Amino acid sequence: MMKLQIDHLTKRYWLQRENRDVLALADVSFSVEDGEFMAIVGPSGCGKTSMLNIVAGLLPYDEGNVLIDGKRIFGPGIDRAVVFQHASLLPWRTIAGNVRYGMELQKRFDQAAMKERTDYFIKLVGLTGFERHYPSELSGGMQQRVNLARALAADPVVLLMDEPFAALDAQTREFMQAELLKIWTKAKKTVVFITHQINEAIYLADRVVVMSARPGRVKDVFRVPFDRPRNLSLKREPRFLELEDSVWKLIEEESERLGMVAAV
Amino acid sequence: MKTETTLAQPHIKAETPVRPRESLYQRYEASILGGTAVLIIVAIWQAVWSYTDWISPLFFSGPSAIAKAFWSSLTGGNLLADLAFSGKNFTIGFGLALVSGVVLGVIIGWYRRIRLVLDPFLNALYAAPRIAMMPLIIIWFGIGMWSKVFIVFLSAFFPILVNTAAGIRNMDRDLLRAARAFCASDWQIFKTLAIPGSVPFILTGVRQGVAVGLIGVVVGEMLGSSEGIGFMVAYGGQTFQTDTLFVGFVIIAFAGILLTSVAERLERRFSRWRPER
Ligand SMILES: Nc1ncnc2c1ncn2[C@@H]1O[C@H](COP(=O)(O)OP(=O)(O)OP(=O)(O)O)[C@@H](O)[C@H]1O
Ligand SMILES: [Mg+2]
Numbered sequence: 001m002m003k004l005q006i007d008h009l010t011k012r013y014w015l016q017r018e019n020r021d022v023l024a025l026a027d028v029s030f031s032v033e034d035g036e037f038m039a040i041v042g043p044s045g046c047g048k049t050s051m052l053n054i055v056a057g058l059l060p061y062d063e064g065n066v067l068i069d070g071k072r073i074f075g076p077g078i079d080r081a082v083v084f085q086h087a088s089l090l091p092w093r094t095i096a097g098n099v100r101y102g103m104e105l106q107k108r109f110d111q112a113a114m115k116e117r118t119d120y121f122i123k124l125v126g127l128t129g130f131e132r133h134y135p136s137e138l139s140g141g142m143q144q145r146v147n148l149a150r151a152l153a154a155d156p157v158v159l160l161m162d163e164p165f166a167a168l169d170a171q172t173r174e175f176m177q178a179e180l181l182k183i184w185t186k187a188k189k190t191v192v193f194i195t196h197q198i199n200e201a202i203y204l205a206d207r208v209v210v211m212s213a214r215p216g217r218v219k220d221v222f223r224v225p226f227d228r229p230r231n232l233s234l235k236r237e238p239r240f241l242e243l244e245d246s247v248w249k250l251i252e253e254e255s256e257r258l259g260m261v262a263a264v
Numbered sequence: 265m266k267t268e269t270t271l272a273q274p275h276i277k278a279e280t281p282v283r284p285r286e287s288l289y290q291r292y293e294a295s296i297l298g299g300t301a302v303l304i305i306v307a308i309w310q311a312v313w314s315y316t317d318w319i320s321p322l323f324f325s326g327p328s329a330i331a332k333a334f335w336s337s338l339t340g341g342n343l344l345a346d347l348a349f350s351g352k353n354f355t356i357g358f359g360l361a362l363v364s365g366v367v368l369g370v371i372i373g374w375y376r377r378i379r380l381v382l383d384p385f386l387n388a389l390y391a392a393p394r395i396a397m398m399p400l401i402i403i404w405f406g407i408g409m410w411s412k413v414f415i416v417f418l419s420a421f422f423p424i425l426v427n428t429a430a431g432i433r434n435m436d437r438d439l440l441r442a443a444r445a446f447c448a449s450d451w452q453i454f455k456t457l458a459i460p461g462s463v464p465f466i467l468t469g470v471r472q473g474v475a476v477g478l479i480g481v482v483v484g485e486m487l488g489s490s491e492g493i494g495f496m497v498a499y500g501g502q503t504f505q506t507d508t509l510f511v512g513f514v515i516i517a518f519a520g521i522l523l524t525s526v527a528e529r530l531e532r533r534f535s536r537w538r539p540e541r
Contacts, residue, residue: 056445075447082445088438092460101456105446154446 002031009064023215039201042211081156087143096131102154121149333507357416369428419480420473431465471527
């Protein structure tokens with residue numbers, strides 16, 4: 001059975017000043033299998049963040065359904081955790097305190113379990129030794145790893161990630177991608193991963209959803225044909241570049257349709 | 265985002281972080297330059313005071329005369345009693361303002377409706393110079409200590425209240441969204457985000473409150489009192505004891521510097537709590 005189903009989802013925003021609404025998502029449907037890594041790409045403003053926030057239960061929607069294990073979601077739930085684009089860590093809590101935070105709010109684990117899981121996930125993201133540091137003492141990449149550890153420690157069924165590496169430089173980003181794959185292999189979560197970068201999507205995902213420009217619709221869903229484990233060198237291989245190029249063309253069509261100059 | 269290049273890395277043993285070497289001068293540059301400047305000015309002042317007749321002792325005073333007046337009022341006069349009186353008024357008034365300002369500020373910041381109802385009154389009182397109410401307060405409380413306590417309270421209360429409310433209200437939206445995504449209840453959001461997030465704001469209120477509270481106690485004692493540093497200054501003026509007047513003035517200046525620098529230091533220490541960006 002499908003872990004996550006997004007079923008004819010439609011979202012409108014009301015523009016107060018112009019006294020009209022805009023269609024952000026139009027009839028979006030796709031599903032994600034248990035343990036699958038699903039990436040979502042699409043031109044800027046096509047509604048990726050809106051969709052993720054709806055799935056997270058943070059944003060109301062107008063039509064359609066979001067189902068997890070066949071059950072409709074109402075608001076945020078302990079079966080989901082989000083890694084936002086900005087690390088959104090509590091500046092007055094240490095790294096350990098931040099990793100605990102999600103678990104504390106959800107009250108699913110007792111003190112001992114929380115302590116154990118905090119240590120485990122800090123280790124998993126490679127930040128052992130930094131437990132007592134504050135977020136402002138860490139680099140952007142390290143903060144994003146704390147963010148990931150916080151989400152994983154809450155033990156979600158579905159992990160939602162909204163451009164988590166967008167703010168990182170190219171090198172750190174590649175490193176984080178490889179780390180994420182390693183962690184995902186160990187943690188075996190269902191992942192929905194939003195990104196602007198096509199090669200990031202192809203490198204990480206089992207399948208990729210390509211969305212059309214405003215209003216967001218599903219333009220294509222394809223399976224990435226490369227075996228795992230994947231090396232970073234895969235990104236330099238011709239078959240990878242070919243696939244990347246064909247996705248580029250799909251999105252370029254979309255950008256042109258809106259008169260944008262390669263805004264991806 | 266702040267980048268701290270001197271970040272200690274505890275797991276790397278070989279490279280124990282070293283504090284960059286500073287000479288004694290570099291470390292205390294501010295105190296050395298500032299202190300020297302003060303000393304020079306005081307020395308010139310003293311020289312002019314003792315060797316010329318440019319300064320009339322009626323209109324002004326000199327360092328040695330002030331020191332002498334300080335000593336005689338310390339040993340023979342009421343200086344310590346005055347200081348204790350003012351200090352007590354300030355401490356009680358400020359303590360009351362701190363407690364009630366923070367509590368009410370939190371309530372006003374958290375409950376929108378209460379804020380909307382109280383806002384016009386608070387804004388009017390915040391903007392008005394509270395010291396102008398002193399004559400009325402003397403009618404209410406008499407010229408004893410409680411009129412002074414009350415004016416300090418009234419002065420310090422509003423900055424603390426307004427800043428606390430602003431701190432609660434300016435909750436970081438990204439943090440709020442993250443907490444909501446982890447199913448946080450309103451109470452959890454209040455405890456884990458609103459309260460700790462408003463600490464730097466509260467300390468800004470404390471700093472402003474200390475400044476206006478000091479003005480409150482001094483002016484309060486000048487307008488209606490028979491004790492205290494403010495009274496000492498006013499009395500020195502009325503009886504043309506310019507030296508005594510200066511003693512009070514110097515004490516007030518020192519108290520101001522001391523208290524605001526403590527408040528500033530506290531504020532800076534907790535400023536890293538302010539979510540960045
Ligand atoms: N709060 C809002 N009010 C009104 N319109 C909004 C709001 N949030 C988003 N929109 C509109 O909805 C559309 C989708 O926005 P969304 O942030 O989901 O896009 P996105 O695909 O995440 O874009 P990007 O890739 O740039 O992050 C945009 O056209 C945007 O203008
Ligand atoms: Mg987005």
